[in-house]
Amino acid sequence: MDHIRSKKFLMILILVCVTSYASLYGALTGITSSDASDYLFLALYTTSGSSIPSFMSFIALLGPFVGVILGFDGISGEKSERTLYRIAAQPIYRDSIINGKFLAGTTLIFMMVFAMGISIGALGLLCLGVPPSLEEIARIFVFLLFTAVYISFWLGLSLWFSVICQNAAASAMAAIGVWLFCALFMGLVAGMIANLVYPMNNEMQALYNSFGNYTLELDINRLSPYYLYSEAVTTIMNPSVRSVNVITVESLSGAISGYLSLGQSLLLVWPHLAGLVALMLITFAGSYVCFMRQEIRAK
Amino acid sequence: MVMRQKIYSISAAFLLLFLTVFSAVPAFAAGGLEFYTDYPGISVKAGDSQTISMYVSNNSGSGLDADLSIVSIPDGWEGYFSGSGSQISRVHVENGAESTVTFNLEIPEDAAEGDYTVQLQATSDTGLTDVTDLVLSIQEVQYGQGSFEAEYPEQEGASGTAFSFSTTLVNNSAADQSYSLSAQAPAGWQVSFQPSGESTQVASIEVAAASSQGLTVSVTPPENVEAGDYTIPISAASASDTLETELSVTITGTYALDLSTPSGLLSFDAHANKASDVTLSITNNSNVDLQNITLTSSAPTGWTVTFDESSIDVLEAGATQEITAHVTPGDSAMTGDYVTTITASCSEVSDTAEFRVSVKTDTIWGVVAIVIILALVAGVGAVFKKYGRR
Numbered sequence: 001m002d003h004i005r006s007k008k009f010l011m012i013l014i015l016v017c018v019t020s021y022a023s024l025y026g027a028l029t030g031i032t033s034s035d036a037s038d039y040l041f042l043a044l045y046t047t048s049g050s051s052i053p054s055f056m057s058f059i060a061l062l063g064p065f066v067g068v069i070l071g072f073d074g075i076s077g078e079k080s081e082r083t084l085y086r087i088a089a090q091p092i093y094r095d096s097i098i099n100g101k102f103l104a105g106t107t108l109i110f111m112m113v114f115a116m117g118i119s120i121g122a123l124g125l126l127c128l129g130v131p132p133s134l135e136e137i138a139r140i141f142v143f144l145l146f147t148a149v150y151i152s153f154w155l156g157l158s159l160w161f162s163v164i165c166q167n168a169a170a171s172a173m174a175a176i177g178v179w180l181f182c183a184l185f186m187g188l189v190a191g192m193i194a195n196l197v198y199p200m201n202n203e204m205q206a207l208y209n210s211f212g213n214y215t216l217e218l219d220i221n222r223l224s225p226y227y228l229y230s231e232a233v234t235t236i237m238n239p240s241v242r243s244v245n246v247i248t249v250e251s252l253s254g255a256i257s258g259y260l261s262l263g264q265s266l267l268l269v270w271p272h273l274a275g276l277v278a279l280m281l282i283t284f285a286g287s288y289v290c291f292m293r294q295e296i297r298a299k
Numbered sequence: 300m301v302m303r304q305k306i307y308s309i310s311a312a313f314l315l316l317f318l319t320v321f322s323a324v325p326a327f328a329a330g331g332l333e334f335y336t337d338y339p340g341i342s343v344k345a346g347d348s349q350t351i352s353m354y355v356s357n358n359s360g361s362g363l364d365a366d367l368s369i370v371s372i373p374d375g376w377e378g379y380f381s382g383s384g385s386q387i388s389r390v391h392v393e394n395g396a397e398s399t400v401t402f403n404l405e406i407p408e409d410a411a412e413g414d415y416t417v418q419l420q421a422t423s424d425t426g427l428t429d430v431t432d433l434v435l436s437i438q439e440v441q442y443g444q445g446s447f448e449a450e451y452p453e454q455e456g457a458s459g460t461a462f463s464f465s466t467t468l469v470n471n472s473a474a475d476q477s478y479s480l481s482a483q484a485p486a487g488w489q490v491s492f493q494p495s496g497e498s499t500q501v502a503s504i505e506v507a508a509a510s511s512q513g514l515t516v517s518v519t520p521p522e523n524v525e526a527g528d529y530t531i532p533i534s535a536a537s538a539s540d541t542l543e544t545e546l547s548v549t550i551t552g553t554y555a556l557d558l559s560t561p562s563g564l565l566s567f568d569a570h571a572n573k574a575s576d577v578t579l580s581i582t583n584n585s586n587v588d589l590q591n592i593t594l595t596s597s598a599p600t601g602w603t604v605t606f607d608e609s610s611i612d613v614l615e616a617g618a619t620q621e622i623t624a625h626v627t628p629g630d631s632a633m634t635g636d637y638v639t640t641i642t643a644s645c646s647e648v649s650d651t652a653e654f655r656v657s658v659k660t661d662t663i664w665g666v667v668a669i670v671i672i673l674a675l676v677a678g679v680g681a682v683f684k685k686y687g688r689r
Contacts, residue, residue, distance in 0.1 A: 095683065242635035251631045254599025256655070258636040267660035268634055274668035281675045285682045292686035 004108070012069050016116060019058045024120050026052030028127050038259065039239055041132035042139060044124035045117075046237045055120055056237060059113075059147055060230050061183060067154025068175040070108065073168035074101040074159045075291060080167050088296045098159075098291045102284055105155040110148045117144040138262050143236050149276050150229040154179065156283030163290045182224040190220035214246045225279055232272035235265055244268055331359025332392075334421035334429035336402075342436050345410040348403070351433065353380075355390055355421050356397035363423040364391050367400065370418035370430060377405040378417060390421075402433075410437050445471045445506075447535050447542035449516070455549040458526070458586045462518040464546050465495070468535050470506040478535035478542070479503040480514070485529060487521035504535075518548060523617060525586050526552040554648035555584035556592065558641065561621065566655035571632045574625040577654065579606075581622065581643050583614040589645045594622065597640040601629025604639065632658045 026049020031040070048054040053061075075098070078084035087097055121140060125131065132140070157178065161171035194217035198209035221227040235241045239259035243251065260268070333356040343349055357363055366389055367380045380387050382400045392398045402419065414436045422428040450465040470476050480503060482490035491500045495513030506512045518531060527550055534543040559565070561580045569575035583589050592611040596604035607623045614620055626639060635658060642651045 095686065243633040247633065248631055250600045250629070251633045254602070254637045254639065255633065256636045256638050260635055264634050264659060267662065267665050270665045270668035274671045277672045278675050281679050285679045288679075289682055289686060 008069055009108075012066050013112070016062060016066065016112070019062060020055055020116050020120055021123075022052050023048070023055040023058050024123055025049065027054060028124070031128070039136060039139075040128065040130050041121070041124070041136045042237050042239075044120065044128070045140065045143065046234075056143075056233055057230075060150075060226060060233070063113075063147060063151040063229075064154040064179045064183070064226070065176075066112070067105075067109065067151040067156075068158040068172065068179060070105040071101075071155040071158030072162055072172040072175050074105070074162045075287075076162040076165050076168045076171050085296050094296075095288065095292060098163075098288050102156065102159055102287070105159070106148075106152045109151045109155060113148040113151065114144050117147070135262050139236055139239075139265070142262070142266065143233050146229065146233050146236065146273065146276065149273070149280055150225065153225055153276060153280040153283060156280055156287060160283050160287035160290065163287045163294065179226075182226040186221060186224035186227060190217045193217075193220055211246065211248070218246060222275075225276065228272050228275055232269040232276070235269045235272075239265060241265070241268075244272075332357055332363065332365060332421060332423050332427035332429050333397075334365075334419065334431050336431060336433065339432060340434040340436070342438060343404075343406055345406055345437055346408040347406050349406065349435075351402045351404065353400050353402050353419065353431070354397050355392050355400065357392035357394055357423075359423070359425065359427060360394055362391065362393045363425055363427065364389055365421045365423045365427075368420050368422070370420045372417050373410075373415045375407040375410070376415070376417070379403055404433075404435075406435070406437070412437055445469050445476070445535075445537075445540050445542050447533075447544045449544055449546055452545065453547040453549070455551060457551050457553040458520060458524045459522065459553065460520070462520075462546075462548055464516040464518065466514045466516055466533075466544070467511050468504070468506055468514055468542065469511040470508060470537075470540075472539065473508050475505060475507050476537040476540065477503055477505045478537045478540075480533070480535050482516070482531055482533040484518070484531045487524070488529070488531065489517075489519040490531060490533065491517045493517065516546065518546065520548065520550060523586065524550050525616065526550050550586070552587040552647075553585050554587070554589070556589065556643055556645065556648045556650045557582040557584050558643040558650040558652045560652075565652055566657065567626075568657045568659050569626055569628050570659055570661055571628050572630055574605075574627045575656075577624050577626060579622050579624055579641065579643075579652070580619055581611065581614065582619040583616055585648065586616050588616055589614045589647065592643055592645045594624070595642045595644065596624070597642070598626070599629065599632070599637050599639070601631055602637075602639065603627045603629075604641070626654075626656060628656065628658050634658055634660050 024044065027044050027047040028049075030047040030049045031043050045055045048057070073080075075084065078087065084097075088094060117140060121132070154175070158171065158175035161174045162168065165171035165174060194213045197216055198205075198213035200206040200209050200213055222231070231244055235244055239262075240257065242255075242260060266273075334353065335356075336351055336353050338351075341349070341351075355365055355367075367387065369378055372378055380390075380400050380402055382390065382398075387400060390398050390400055404417065414434055417433040417435060418430060419433065420428060420430045446467070446469040448467055448469075450467070452464065454462050454464065456462060468478060470478075480492045480501065484490045492502070492504075493500055493515045494504060495515055504512055504514070516533060520529070529548045529550065531546045531548065532543060533546060534541060536542070558579060558581055561578055567575055567577050579594070581592065581594075589611075590613055592614055594606045594609050598604050603625075604627075605625045611620055611622075624641060628637070637656045637658060639654045639656050640651055641654065642649055644650075
């Protein structure tokens with residue numbers, strides 16, 4: 001209730017709504033001009049318009065922002081308003097406070113993500129008139145699940161910062177800093193490190209090192225939850241993606257283009273899902289441990 | 300002696316008289332006019348038109364004109380004289396020369412067998428006359444046997460070829476005949492008769508007297524006929540005649556090899572680095588045995604394909620053999636579909652089957668991921684237990 005009535009939630013809800021519908025508009029204009037694919041309904045989520053990114057890339061970028069907004073002042077806000085010790089003085093278990101903060105945020109995120117995703121689908125259905133197949137519905141469901149877990153990870157992270165930091169501003173700055181680093185700078189850093197380890201300055205080096213270089217860059221990039229999530233949902237939402245790793249000419253010999261089944265797509269990104277869930281649980285566990293070990297007293 | 304001499308002289312006189320009288324008769328009869336032909340006796344056929352060259356020669360001492368006439372001719376026969384393209388009745392003959400005229404004779408169709416005499420006469424204005432007899436003998440027509448012959452009686456082709464023989468059925472008899480047509484083909488062969496230029500199949504055909512009829516004989520061997528030489532006697536039998544001929548067909552070897560799976564399904568699932576078995580069925584659809592069939596494969600880089608038996612020594616005509624292939628996708632195979640081509644070939648023929656191999660990710664990794672997530676949940680649970688509820 002706290003969250004839903006709050007102005008910051010209203011703000012991000014409006015932001016997400018506007019961007020989502022803008023991306024839907026972009027997708028619809030993009031679809032009409034492109035040729036019909038076998039998975040037309042999925043294209044609603046993955047097609048970008050001429051200047052508007054797709055719903056998928058919007059969520060990858062703005063999802064963390066939602067999580068951070070919901071979590072950055074979870075504990076530090078209570079502290080700065082001096083309400084935390086009053087809550088702690090209530091006859092409730094102390095872990096209920098942190099659990100409640102996290103679960104409330106997670107519930108809200110799941111509700112928002114699924115509401116947005118389904119409304120995009122419904123509006124798209126209205127405009128396209130093409131009903132989704134069962135597999136498409138399942139893929140969209142998995143995509144939304146990934147998205148909710150991904151945003152919950154950012155909620156957990158910002159909650160952790162809010163436990164560690166004394167005031168809300170510092171925790172917000174820290175969380176947004178991590179977000180920016182993952183979304184924007186991780187790729188640059190990964191490329192830099194890969195080039196240091198496997199230099200590709202001349203043709204000879206490029207010949208020998210390119211595989212190692214790209215593989216290393218990919219591995220480093222995957223440390224970023226942003227990249228991990230993007231890769232996973234791209235695989236889920238695009239059945240023609242067959243490999244998440246570097247594809248060699250050897251792998252391509254004899255390959256024929258075709259679609260993977262949902263099960264096979266899921267198996268490709270199981271490590272990603274496991275990684276995202278693990279990150280979410282680890283950030284929550286971290287914030288939990290830190291909160292439980294903190295001293296709470298009225299100043 | 301005197302008496303004897305007298306007798307002699309009388310005899311000589313009589314002899315002389317005799318000679319004079321008798322030698323004078325032909326001279327009188329011809330009177331210097333002769334009417335004759337080269338071959339007074341000829342053999343003709345009923346219905347024939349004969350042109351016979353006749354000569355009129357004149358030794359009478361002066362040129363003369365002669366009437367030409369037919370003294371007697373059998374009933375129904377017709378004859379007239381002609382010369383220089385015109386019908387004539389008189390001819391002029393110079394002294395010491397001869398003229399040629401042509402006698403045209405029409406013999407009726409129904410003239411019976413026998414000898415006939417046509418008597419022709421030439422009579423000059425001066426009273427000279429000569430008669431000549433033409434003896435025409437009509438013999439019964441020597442009817443030959445009919446014939447039944449094929450233009451190209453020996454043909455060659457692969458199994459599945461429909462052979463077509465052009466035959467001619469000749470009726471040499473004087474009467475129309477109805478021939479019933481039949482063939483003694485080996486079991487499974489189909490033989491049909493069609494009049495030339497028509498598509499109707501006939502079992503018997505009417506051929507007019509002294510004429511011929513073209514027949515197309517279609518011979519269709521059975522599907523699974525073995526290579527070899529086949530002889531098909533065909534016959535046309537009428538009431539009086541049985542005509543036979545033989546058609547000979549050489550079936551050459553056709554080679555067909557079929558590579559598939561027992562179910563016909565040309566796709567299967569495989570896992571990277573793990574052998575997947577696929578049963579191949581190799582069928583010899585040719586009409587001869589095939590020797591030394593070898594199996595080869597063309598797979599993506601890094602893949603291995605092995606066979607239980609990589610060659611078949613002899614595969615009999617129509618026989619099928621199953622061989623298991625073990626397809627192992629390479630390490631670098633991505634999830635999804637690949638094409639692997641397997642070829643069965645012998646020196647005569649080959650067949651290729653393209654298999655769509657769906658490389659699947661092992662479900663074990665999904666299980667591992669779930670185990671990791673469960674372990675993490677258990678870890679969080681342990682954290683709860685350690686720090687919670689105090």
